Amino acid sequence: MTKLKRVLCGTMCLAMAGSMLTACGDDSSSSGTNVAEVPQKKEGNEESKNTIKIYVWNQEFQGLFRRYYPEYDAVKSNYDTEKHEKKDTGDDFLKDGKKVVWVVNDNQGNNYQDKLDAALKAQADSEDKVDMFLIEADYALKYVNSGYTKDLSKIGITDTDTAQMYDYTKQVATSEDGTLRAVSWQATPGLFAYRRDIAKDVLGTDDPAEVQAALSDWTKFDEVAAKMNEKGYKMLSGFDDSYRVFSNNVSKPWVDENKKIVVDDALMQWVDQTKNYTDKGYNNKTSLWTDPWAADQGPTGKVFGFFYSTWGINFTLKKNSLETPVDKGGEEKVGNGIYGQYAVCEGPAAYFWGGTWLCCAAGSDNEDTVADIMKKMTCDKDIATQITKDTQDYTNNKEAMDALAASDYASDFLGGQNHIALFASTAPNIKMDKTTAYDQGLNEAFQDAFKDYFNGNATKDEALENFYKAALEKYPTLSK
């Protein structure tokens, strides 16, 4: 026992002594935001110069890139241009011979940002440079207001190139020194996607304009919810479905200038509404992105509608609506599940949700290629039009979208509706001035904490208390 004590004492002393040594020598860490580009200590090696390394969290951009980037070498990359899928898991190549390497890290539990942050911090000393990475609206400011993104005007993206982009997509990607740091190929006005068959049954019409009139504010929305309940339908699927509609209409940002967390009244309105819906059985108690939630969007679902954003139509809803999934031989056409049974309207309040931006990493050794990818994928009118026609996604090009809105473009999936016309009228009004770098973590913590209140496991105050606990765990520098 005495021996053990001695060993323990010794180790404690060592630890203390060691800590003091390091404490004195460490002055390299910085605080506060510094948007000046991080200087590079090492140049990329030969292989890095011939490799475009892109950090992503899912396959969305990958698919678009392979299908629409004109310099993509489909033959060498073994890409099927008919079915639009890659036939093997090998590397992607550009026509000039450069290799494209995708570093895919799932978004769950902050994983993507952790990996990306580590790579960006190591960039200055690394010979294998990250060239491009993707970011989402919820944490865009974190990267935009840092020295790890390049000022896009310095790599040749001019104001003329970005002239047709919706203003909010540029505003959120502009750093504190007024330079543009990221560009997006999509604009993401929010929408309410509803089931035509249920609308006919309950409201007597499935016409988007008339349904919109019935849902135009929250009072009317609640009335329709009650009617749905009478006929055995659910108004919404889960707790978080309407969250974004409220959280986008807050009067103050999540965090004030003293780094204090501010819970806006609009968020508490969401809490009250959702509690009310849960107690009355207007929703199915699911959570976003879970299997039961996805099942509610399919043929067996009894849920009237889903708050979504433009990308939700092509990226999630279409897939979930099918009876036989595509990878099991099903086709995306009317007759398979409830394909064609959805329609979209604006919903009770204007909002936006999500969106993906492309950044050029500071220290990239392929700036020209990155600039070209950005120009083609986000600034080119023809490509933007084509993407929208093929995928029904809403692209970030006013001219192209206005032209499509005025044309006879119609979506099979939405039962012949021209949803682009709806978005073209709402997209210019999107404001993104209440965003902070903490939005993602705080939104998630808030939704999670209040699930306990909705399920009856906690009071409202307890849930709020638990939200603060989770929030401060995520962001220890903030205060309550």
Added chain:
Amino acid sequence: MASSNKHKSISYAKWGYIFILPFFIVYAAFQLYPMFSTIRDSFYEKITEGLLDLPERFVGLENYSKLFEEGDIFSYFGNTFIIWIIGFIPQIFISLLLAAWFTDIRLKIKAQGFFKVVIYLPNIIMAAAVSMLFFAIFSDIGPINEVYKNITGSDEPYQFFAHIASTRIIIAIINFIMWYGNTTILLMAAIMGVDPALYEAAEIDGASPSQTFWQITIPSIRPILIYVLVTSLIGGVQMYDIPQIITNGTGSPVRSSMTVVMYLNNQISVGKNYGKAGAISVILFIVAAVLSLLVAAFNSKDQIAENRAAKLKKKKMKGAMKI
């Protein structure tokens, strides 16, 4: 002459050191160094928030005092203990029963090898995979809820993961399924180590199976039983992967399935609060160390021998007094 001298000085000891060197290098780099740096961090305010590294600051015991002031760590220790005990009770019960059956000479169970493999199998599968499986099985649209709806005739599923008790029980069941095989094998080894002569004697004396079990088996395997208990407790204190996956890291509902290690992980999930995480680690280390010392104390053969000797002495003294 020279050769004979050389012959004398040949030592193989250095090869021994060289062969064990890799272990010590790996141990020092991946265990010892991180341990000391964790202890060091626990005395500092050291925060990394995304791309932002805040300057380090020595704060002494502030991290610890804050932890105890907040008091959350006690409820997370409580959660961990409750979930562990719900799983451990059936685990030790079923394992003892199986071990007794498998080793019973009179039962002569066939295909023992097969059963042992089947029992042990869940332990081979990754805890995360088992958790995902159970999450799907008990989900609102999972098979258990289909059965539940059929039996009760209700339209609403029973939300297993929205209730405190059911969430804890499911986590405990997974722990139980994963570990009862391991315990069974350990206990079987212990029972087989008991002198067969004792069982024969008991049989001749007309002892019933339950009597042999309680009077011979249990006392003889006591050290192993304590070993199983304490190792399971140490493992239980460090419970992490199953509740993390089942509750998606939130410890929901109302943080009632949040274990200490999940709490630790939360400190370094988004914002990285290394100081506070270090303090939690050190507390956890101390708890686990105390438990380990306990098992060492119970398990030391000297002590058992001493106990026996002391008992014998007492008996002898009693006898002497009678005379």
